[in-house]
Amino acid sequence: MAQNDATAAHAHPIPDRHGQNLFSTDTELHKLLALYLPADLLAHMQPHFERLGGLAGGLLDDLAGTADRNPPTLEQRTRTGLDEQKIVKHPAYVEMERLALSEFGLAAMSHRDETLGWKGRMPPLVKYVLTYLFVQAEFGLCCPVSMTDSLTRTLRKFGGPELVARFLPRLTSLDFDELAQGAMFMTEQAAGSDIAATATMARQETDGSWRLSGDKWFCSNPDADFAMVLARADNGPAGMKGVSLFLLPRRLEDGSLNHYRIIRLKDKLGTRSMASGEIRLEGAIAYLVGEEGRGFVQMADMVNNSRLSNGVRAAGLMRRAVAEAEYIAAERRAFGRTLEQMPLMQRQLDKLRLPAEQARTMVCQTALALARSDAGEPDAYALLRILTPLIKFRACRDARKVTGDAMEVRGGCGYIEEWSDPRLVRDAHLGSIWEGTSNIVALDVIRAVKREGSLPVLRAHCEQLLADAALPPAFAKALRDALARAAALAETAAREGGDVLARQAASALYHCTSSIAMAWEAARSGSAPRLRWAQLVLLHRVLPRDPLAPDAMPADWNSAATTRTAKATA
């Protein structure tokens, strides 16, 4: 009887986006990729992006939901009674590992000469676009993937030739039974942000080998095949100069477990699919990486790579949240109209889109800076050095708000665990905590200003974008003036006692840079919405405004041509 009843639930199905291809439906991303990737590479990658987009909107999303509801567990013994610790992962998580690490080669592609059929090294942007699609379904696994990629980068950069030759093949393998995963054991109970307080000891034996002892308090992917570990050589100086970097294998050459134990797994708000644990090192055998006493500097390279990946992940989470909200707004009806026909909802959607679009612009800009820096181009390192903490700081904070506010667009269903929103909200909150909290990362922006001379390089980069964009003069001037004020604030923050301004300065630099880059993208791609978003960022995020005044875009920010295009596409 209920089947024929017009009041029954099935007569009013809740709009469900499941099964949509997250790449092919993202037309704005297509425009960006045409700008940022060489045509031959984009043509080669198109089917791979399509495939991952399809998976992320379907199978991968299902696997992620299952893995989230079935977190890993720690087993202490084998059934035969051997004291062999093991983290038991749900098959859904293992299948996601296979897809990410083996099939798409996400952790290895920056370190191999052929991946996904492309001959030669993949540029960072391809890896980040794939990550951006993958993370829209699964966030937790992206941490081990990024740590494996970053560990390999750090090993190649600082490890001795013998160490690299020995371990690189497994770290860059695409064979799922053969490949190795990475981790990073840095944080201790009394040494989180304050790495100089590291207490884990490294003792050198008479045969030259190193043994590590001490507790590590937060260790994601704790049973990884290799971990980069910070420890203090027992004859070394106090403070940062005494901290060295070590490569810790999970198993020794005879196949037995190395001398460290996973004490317990953490019960986390998000990233529930992926294990994070506490570790006790009990004379574990490890290999010194690079120079003794340079641990922090070398680890900083690994952390920066992970911070950029965190920015990419935040951008992906926001995109998923916005795309879900847009879909619901187009499909769900109330008061005889679709939600998207309602002016207040249109405004709400715009507020969600803005930070999501800023973040993906900054992903593209930072990925290009990374490629140029690795190629040794002058000034590219200084640019990368400031763009990385900028995106980690602001995009991760924005993801908290965007995922939370997007949840509301689904109404009551947004709060129910069978939809994507709760997982997005839980996962999004982590980005601002790990790999450096917001305060620490904002201070790192200021460190780049002080020590790397990043500010003039960032300004020159933005000036070049403005010159290429040929914007209406009044809008270009407003952008230039805003950037000059943001730079002045960052300079004040970099002076003695200016720390308190670090977050304000980091936000201002992020908004100005992203607004300028979005305006450049709009000019190049002819995207009218992108130009409007660039203007809204400046208007709402940077310029002083009367909170009681209605929204008004200065008339002279648009040329006659852009006004016509905007009207036509509105």
Ligand SMILES: Cc1cc2nc3c(=O)[nH]c(=O)nc-3n(C[C@H](O)[C@H](O)[C@H](O)COP(=O)(O)OP(=O)(O)OC[C@H]3O[C@@H](n4cnc5c(N)ncnc54)[C@H](O)[C@@H]3O)c2cc1C
């Ligand atoms: C789920 C999860 C997984 C993690 N995985 C790993 C991992 O795999 N490997 C690893 O090494 N670590 C990992 N971490 C640890 C994480 O990186 C740290 O928690 C983080 O860096 C903060 O350190 P803390 O917890 O010691 O906080 P604290 O350093 O004690 O900071 C507490 C507060 O003080 C603030 N603060 C500190 N110094 C300053 C300052 N100078 N100025 C202003 N404010 C300041 C911070 O911003 C923060 O708000 C993980 C954490 C979580 C939650």
